[in-house]
Amino acid sequence: MQGATTGHRERKKAETREALRAAAIRLFLEHGPSAVTVNDICEAARVSARTFFNYFESKEAALFAWDQRLSDELASKLAARPSYEPPLTALRRAMDDTLPSFAAQTGWHARKKLFSASPELRTKIVNAVFRVEAMLVDILADRIGCPAGSLYPQLLAAATGSAFRAAFITWKPETGIKGLQALIDQAFDHLAAGLSAPAS
Amino acid sequence: MQGATTGHRERKKAETREALRAAAIRLFLEHGPSAVTVNDICEAARVSARTFFNYFESKEAALFAWDQRLSDELASKLAARPSYEPPLTALRRAMDDTLPSFAAQTGWHARKKLFSASPELRTKIVNAVFRVEAMLVDILADRIGCPAGSLYPQLLAAATGSAFRAAFITWKPETGIKGLQALIDQAFDHLAAGLSAPAS
DNA sequence: GCGAATTTTGCACTGATGCAATATTGCACG
DNA sequence: CGTGCAATATTGCATCAGTGCAAAATTCGC
Incomplete structure (x- = not known):
């Protein structure tokens, strides 16, 4: 429980978060929010659907x-x-x-x-x-x-x-x-x- | 399209609505909101789960x-x-x-x-x-x-x-x-x- | 490499919604 | 009266959003 885990870990998490955020914004702009599913975002970011909700608490939350x-x-x-x-x-x-x-x-x-x-x-x-x-x-x-x-x-x-x-x-x-x-x-x-x- | 349909229909709808509302409040008070499913409410009111959302737009909406x-x-x-x-x-x-x-x-x-x-x-x-x-x-x-x-x-x-x-x-x-x-x-x-x- | 910590994932379940099929009700007409 | 049509309400079904939990995979420190 040493506050900040290794820099490596932190970086990967930040990358995943950013990848999800970027994919969400891009897809939302392209097709409109309601036409994009969480699965679409996750495929674009190469993670499983469940992981998305480890980072954001709603589909739209990635936007803010x-x-x-x-x-x-x-x-x-x-x-x-x-x-x-x-x-x-x-x-x-x-x-x-x-x-x-x-x-x-x-x-x-x-x-x-x-x-x-x-x-x-x-x-x-x-x-x-x-x-x-x-x-x-x-x-x-x-x-x-x-x-x-x-x-x-x-x-x-x-x-x-x-x-x-x-x-x-x-x-x-x-x-x-x-x-x-x-x-x-x-x-x-x-x-x-x-x-x-x-x-x- | 004659504005208000027959009084009979209106009355039944109001009854169903009221039954759902009453069941929701009663069950929420008894077991707490999160422990009550929409199905529970609907069984108590003798309608299908889908019908609930014809009347209220969320589980809690029946409260207000x-x-x-x-x-x-x-x-x-x-x-x-x-x-x-x-x-x-x-x-x-x-x-x-x-x-x-x-x-x-x-x-x-x-x-x-x-x-x-x-x-x-x-x-x-x-x-x-x-x-x-x-x-x-x-x-x-x-x-x-x-x-x-x-x-x-x-x-x-x-x-x-x-x-x-x-x-x-x-x-x-x-x-x-x-x-x-x-x-x-x-x-x-x-x-x-x-x-x-x-x-x- | 090994064990521990942590992240990712799968799974089961509830909430919510659109759509199409079905059942019910009201009404007009014979 | 009752029979059929039209309006409306109910329901089932498929699908997506969101969450808790536990198994699996990954990474870290040693």
Whole structure:
């Protein structure tokens, strides 16, 4: 149980994961998500169907594999924000701090294209965002100093998820990461302004 | 294609639906959701397994069958709010107006108990709330007069869903509908106040 | 090479869905 | 009344998604 097994093993696992992810994205773009079976992906990646689910928990999960790493990063960035910041500000900054890592991910353009094209994937991202929210709740409750089951941290986390989700759905990938950044900023501005109708 | 078929047919369908719902709730409470198969439910209700999915789209969906009717009601209540009300206020009032129907539903107490007891069900309610949000987006975009893909209505709908979800999760059913009402009020107060830290 | 740890795989089973066949019900007409 | 037609509900079947479990294969450290 020595934390990280040998570098060799780690590398092979990473390769398999990447092969599955690449095959999934490629096939999804070619034929549409619903026309691709897990078996198709696995044949392309030369592994058995069962193995796929050792790496991803759903057929579509290969598309947002970044969520795992990024949500961890978001959580630690939030925990690192100074305690004098109001909660919503801390959340906003933490998200700002995490966005560069999002931008550094390979293939976000193709992924966003898939999300825009097939609405059935939207429900999947909801679940992904929801899992991040669950992490944030605990950190927020700790930060604010109230029981974990309280309304306020629950609402804060959910609202943050809403901001990201609304921004991501609205986002046109042609506008690049800057465009996404701007939408997230707008969303947080709306939240901070009590969601009153915009001037425009 | 005469809209509502004969009353006879309608009645039998309602009976089957109710039988499935009752069987599901009873068995879930007795053995826990994961220990009950769709087949178990169907044997108890004397129909085939396939029929279950003609009525509900997932095993757990029988628990929040009310969502279908209530979300329609919420949508129409929102559409009925006067146009001079700020969007968030209209949403809040619409939800207030819908809550009595929620209270009138049979068995919400048992259902909430199930939700509290088994966390795996929480992800299911997310999907249900998400579907309501999708309805609200269109109505809100229409009301505000901006394109359906805009950020603001998306965010409004998502935030409203967040408010309900946070309130519902936090809710202790012993406090009755009044308790839920109070939590929803609090959640909307938070949203209207820009989610700034509460005085307490 | 050997033993231990870990990864991969096969298998059985449940959840979920589309499709086509079947059964049931309502209704009109003789 | 009852008989047949049309609408609709139910069911079986095939298939895919997803998961736990245990056997098998692979790799690591020695």
